[in-house]
Amino acid sequence: MNEYKKLTNEAGAPVADNENAITAGPRGPVVMQDVWLLEKMAHFNREVIPERRMHAKGWGAYGKLTVTRDISRYTKAKVLQPGAVTESFTRFSTVAGERGAADCERDIRGVATKFYTPEGNWDLVGNNTPTFFIRDVHNFSDLNRAVKRDPHTGRRSAQNNWDFWTLLPECFHQITVVMSDRGIPASFRNMHFFGEHTFSLYNEKNERVWCKFHFKTQQGIKNLTNGEAAAINGMDREYHGKDLYEAIERGDFPRWTMYIQVMTEEQALNHYENPFDITKIWPHKEYPLIEVGVYELNRNPENYFAEVEQAAFTPAHVVPGIGFSPDRFLQGRLFAYGDAQRYRLGVNHNHIPVNRAKVEVNEYHRDGFMRVDGNYGATPAYSPNSAGYWTAQPEVAEPPMAIDGAMWRYDPKDDPTDDCFRAGGNLWRVLAEDKKELLIQNTAGDIASCTENIKYRHAAHCYLADPEYGRRFAEAAKLDFEKVKELSKLDHKGLIAATI
Template sequence: MSNNRLTTSWGAPVGDNQNSITAGHRGPTLIQDVHLLEKLAHFNRERVPERVVHAKGAGAHGYFEVTNDLTKYTKANFLSEVGKRTPMFIRFSTVAGELGSADTVRDPRGFAVKFYTEDGNYDIVGNNTPVFFIRDAIKFPDFIHTQKRDPKTHLKNPTAVWDFWSHSPESLHQVSILMSDRGIPATLRHMHGFGSHTFKWVNEEGEGVWVKYHFKTEQGVKNLDVNLAAKLAGENPDYHTEDLFNAIEKGDFPAWTLYVQIMPLEDADTYRFDPFDVTKVWSQKDYPLIEVGRMVLNRNPENYFAEVEQATFSPGTLVPGVEVSPDKMLQGRLFAYSDAHRYRVGANHNALPINRPRNEVNNYQRDGQMRFDGNGGGSVYYEPNSFSGPKETPENKTTPFAVSGVAESVAYDHNDHYTQAGDLYRLMSTEERERLVANIVGAMKPVELEEIKLRQIGHFYKADPEYGTKVAEGLGLSVPETVK
């Protein structure tokens, strides 16, 4: 019997896939046509809810190879020896747009990497920028609301965007990057990636350091002219997705070199910027880049939905040797990401092939929708127990760190939101500054309230007087005297 016969989902052969069962030639369709009912019911459910953020994305498989011995800093097994290769999967994405939105819009790009290590999966869930707009997760829903559609007009709302940013001066650094040339990468292959947050590495002796991840593209950084980006958005909205797929398909495998910055734990108390504030960077003069390894993408997905759409990432997907920091934004993401996956894909999302660890999984989690493995079989289903069920391994406990103070809602101690943004502006060439200002002016012109424009101009001016003055001039306004 042929192996390619059409069957129902329960494996029964389908006799007719072209005609419904009806009561006579012109009669109504019969409910007994279970194949028809199954096809229609499944079709109605073929779209899981799209991601609230990072809905539009592209992904690829590859490997990570260690090129430098950093075992004195971390006991993570996938980094344990030079030359070691770990399979991985990456998903690139835009942040604000819907699933069908254009690739070439001005937006940060998500840069989410899943390493399939022998100790379970490890996810680095970052962006193509080293900083973010906000530094406390409690502000995230409000921020994303401003990037989405107005509930009345169902249109993007520049007034909401700039109103929020003008009330949140910590966003200035990221806004300056977003509005610069790097706000629209030429392709997904021609941009850097960052873990953005501060993480903790721990070695075999339990000694820790703070780290930041930098994925440097080996293809070089290239960006799109705003007019060409707009043209592509209309003519080929899937330009970045297509470029990545075609490059890998023809054997032009994109690669990134992974570096880390390493900070001694005690430096966190004295560094001139709070090292856990994700709106700030660490100077590479203070903490130079140290090479870790090389990531190569060499295989396209066979099925977009199964591998890209159902892929789930969380900064809380950690392995021994890597721990979290007190970064307030990171702390919120530890919950929010996995919770989003439980809602969108299901409680058993980590059992799907694209997310399933390559090592054996042993726990006491049971049941839930779409439980498609053995569900623990008949083994013991609680812990502690007297039946040799899986037990914790104390050597893999998270290392302690000291905390003090009272429990209350508090902001970061450091509130210099202007120095690093100003430094970035001053690093740019004259032509880069002109394009930055032109991009900002074009984006701010539709803002309805002049007070919002003036408030934001004040932030630019505090970063660099020329920066604020040129934006003000472009908008036909003057820098407020209160900020001069």
């Protein structure tokens, strides 16, 4: 039999009664003097914090990265040195759904990992797709407004979604991925994940290469059809969370093999398209995968709110040996996450245990809401100081990054090397016949409620990616294929004008 522990109020004083309010007489009203009741109600009213603006629904687990190969010629980061074992926390998420959304929706999946390295935290905030929809930060809030709820009806809107996607042709490859069988993974364990952006690595000699991060599932890829997903969502909205939790509880730890792709600065200068455009693929044939190690998840959180809901990741958290790139989309993200977290969790969110670095943190940030760690006591709060307190370390500075050209608002579509349909067409051509058919049926189903102009716009894009892709989508969406071919002859502006 359990021996009950004593209940106290927030100040540690014993609580006499947790069931019966203090009333004036046996059938009378509640009195203000029931301060324990006031405390309970007031706390409850403040328990909800803002959900993440996107990626609101998620599940997390702790794990470790074990480096089994030697990539020290590319990076000096301690977390990536041969034999290094680094503890971590990963949160998986859907993007469009709110905090209570069902897990098995057609969507991309976020995969954010915090590596607690000996040089501070490195956060890799990626997705289960190798590229992204869009490539300019300006479009990001609009993307989310288009895929989330319509301001008039309060409902999700396929019309808004497809209108936005098809007005920006760079979305095409990602649309193809999301509409393919990979759009609804069978579990988080059965999908790959990627850093998506071009990052940089630099070694002890401060020599830089550009790099992409890939994590390939060792459980094998498995996906759900629309029908399977609908049946699961009707029975269990927390299906992916349950799968991850139960696999870890039974000791069936999910694992991924970590790889990098590397491009030298010289290769980047001569690459046939912009290697810093997040909507573009670096083909494996040209930039082969280089194995790094094994990533494993092996421990469930103790408390969902404390560890999963309050987890805060940002691409701005890098460590010496890992850096950014000229990718304009990545540059925008470097601001967005910390800013969102200062609003969502407060200015001291990096002190929350799941976010806190495992190494000593010596900073001059002070005060702010929920500063509960002693606030560095009597140490100086300014720098430079004569007291010997914390100074910057120039030896960890990133090598200088050469930049070319004048400051301007460049539209990548004006770049003659820009091809928004190459990656989507290449993907179409490697799909097996059953996967092609699924892609066509999923797309036709998803776009069915949209107006014809949008269907034609997408059909023209499909045709530009591959004539067979265009023909089969046109047939499935019951469009006039001759008209699709005519539309595909127009340039971007002409196609928009013809389908607006």
